[in-house]
Amino acid sequence: MSRGVADIDDRTGFSQKRANAAAVLDYAWDRGAFTASDAIEATGLTRSTVIALADDLVERGWFCELPNARAAGEYRKGRPARRYELRSTAGVVVGVDAGQHCVTAAVADLRGRELARAHTEVDEDSAEQRLAVADTVIAKALSDAGALEQSVLCVAVGVPAPTDLDGVSPEGEQGFWSRMNPGFAAHLRERGEAHGWLIEVENDANLAAIAEGALGAGVGASSYITLMTGERFGAGYVVDGHLVRGTRGAAGELRLLSLVEGVGSTHGIAALLRAWALEARTSDTVDPASALMTTPKADLGAPVVFRAAEAGDPAALALLDRMAERLARICAVLGGLLDVERIVFSGAVADSIGLLLPRTAARLDELTHPPAPGLAASTLHGGVVSTGAVVRALQLVRANAIALDPVAPSLE
Amino acid sequence: MSRGVADIDDRTGFSQKRANAAAVLDYAWDRGAFTASDAIEATGLTRSTVIALADDLVERGWFCELPNARAAGEYRKGRPARRYELRSTAGVVVGVDAGQHCVTAAVADLRGRELARAHTEVDEDSAEQRLAVADTVIAKALSDAGALEQSVLCVAVGVPAPTDLDGVSPEGEQGFWSRMNPGFAAHLRERGEAHGWLIEVENDANLAAIAEGALGAGVGASSYITLMTGERFGAGYVVDGHLVRGTRGAAGELRLLSLVEGVGSTHGIAALLRAWALEARTSDTVDPASALMTTPKADLGAPVVFRAAEAGDPAALALLDRMAERLARICAVLGGLLDVERIVFSGAVADSIGLLLPRTAARLDELTHPPAPGLAASTLHGGVVSTGAVVRALQLVRANAIALDPVAPSLE
DNA sequence: GTGATTAAATCTAGGTGTTAAATCAACTCC
């Protein structure tokens, strides 16, 4: 009677079986169905060992054994191989974007397939209310996904504040940061304790960077920066494959960019284009027929400027040139100081940034010695942060898989 | 008949014994003499296992067994414990500072004790010549240390150029970088192949940062920046305990700081103070009795300015204030963007920076939201880079120890 | 269909490395 991987006590710090099981599980993670022979080749272990481990993982609920031996169409001679696969339903992860005005929760299976997504606007900012809203949105998303609380393996939350490794945010100016992150980590840890949830609370721009690196415009780059470009700038750095967090998790807070010539403030693209458009209105150099003049004041914003520029409006194009100059300086400083190969523009405006990017790139080329970092617009649209939270949650599950208990197949 | 750790083939990727031996070795690394009981507590392994591993490591040459059972003075009852210790003479490491004008090599034992140090000025910059000079200096240092080539476990080289993970530098402007690093990595790898040398070629500022983190003003900080402040600025970042290198290893090249208001160029403290002092001379606002006026033009430089300032010279103090403003801006941008807890000033001028530091700190406080990063002057004096190279070499040896073969005691 | 071929599963024996418990050894203290 052999003990399962789960039963191994880890007093010694190192267990061969545990390590080997982790290797097999890790191999299966980014692989579809596979045979023992595949795993043998990948891990270097013997057939007996691999099969024993795989059967163990099946018993624990991580793997399922596929019945159809050589179904995959690829004809093969010899005895049909047993086929295993990571049970994508062995659990779910929850990725939460706890933004300033809107809380979104996405539920995904272990393959990263999104099962459900829920969101709510938040007005009031009291700590209890924010935590309660998060609870509600998570519950809604879980029920939409048809998942139980006990099938949750990890919850990752993105907040518009720096966070330390425990997910706690510093006070910040006027308590903004601690208002945005009123103890999500402690709250969720308590809430998920019974089910063994892993909890991570992380800065939103950092999660956006993780998302871009895994699924978006950062794929293939080992060093890149993700610039969140909404009302304010915020950045997530990934350098040498590592997320760069900083002592308080505040790396990527760009307030100090105000010291860079031609940048001045950390207002984001959306905020600035709106302000500049309003400013342009009061000058008399703009053609009265321009969209910048004809659009009602309340509707004037970044989208209007982008659309006008696409239609060839000279005033709007002038604003984009001005913005390109500013962006190029930001990219030059960040890219130069960190030596990244790519800078990804992420967030709401990323979709309409088409005209801005080449102008920025051209200016960036002038500012830096070659090679300048490549510029790319995010392809992940609105949900970057919640997507990043899901990706991060999956990373955590993957890294800790052997120590976790997935849901039994019967509870699916 | 049990096999030694060295004989274990690593086909499987995981070997319990190898991992446990590594744990024991790692425990011994930053520890003096220790008993089996100590290691048992530290590793969680059984007495039998620990003793077997320790004896194995003795046989391989990593440990020596100390005869005097309870020599350490601390009285204890019971049977005297066997005592082991890492053999600090199991090999040596070489740390090289291959600077632009001077090549230094330091040889140290496994405890980091410096055994010898040699250096040569270099004038000509031909690739062959630079490599030959390095070879000579290394050989000199080794012979001074009484060490043989075969007892070298690792050679780390610092170069004033960015390097990739293989130690190769990009071309750079006018080929400066590739002239500074004319293939040290390949050359040394070939030279040390027979003896199994580990080779690392790394940017000098990065090595300085490693030195400061291990022995200098960066100790205790998980995120800090080391600013090399000689003729030019260069920085090494350590964030979240990791060295931040960047795609081409060029993170820490501060050229782009020229975009920061009030900084303008990347000239270092020494270069700027000299230039400013010369500039002040031509104005007629400076007291003719000031050292800035009386010092011969050729001798005017940073040391003169620092000494004059310490003597209370108003003109010199004005220059320091100007410099403090500039430094504060650099620190604000770097510290703010990376969220570090400390900034260490390293390099030749660090010794005389006493008056400058508090002024810079005061200005930095105004520029940033609290808490501002702490400022510190390096205590490692001239040899930061070679010291950093030694530290880095020891890190590499430690990380790869189980795979290395130390010198037999007989060859000591 | 029958038998050869093939590829994989399964079984078996043996070895390594670990633990746990019993025993032995080397000291100190009184």
Next chain:
DNA sequence: GGAGTTGATTTAACACCTAGATTTAATCAC
């Protein structure tokens, strides 16, 4: 010199891996 204490050593059992022999489940050739 005996009790007490601490650690080394020995022993047996066990966990886990490997290697090789054997079996099984298929295809293919006829």
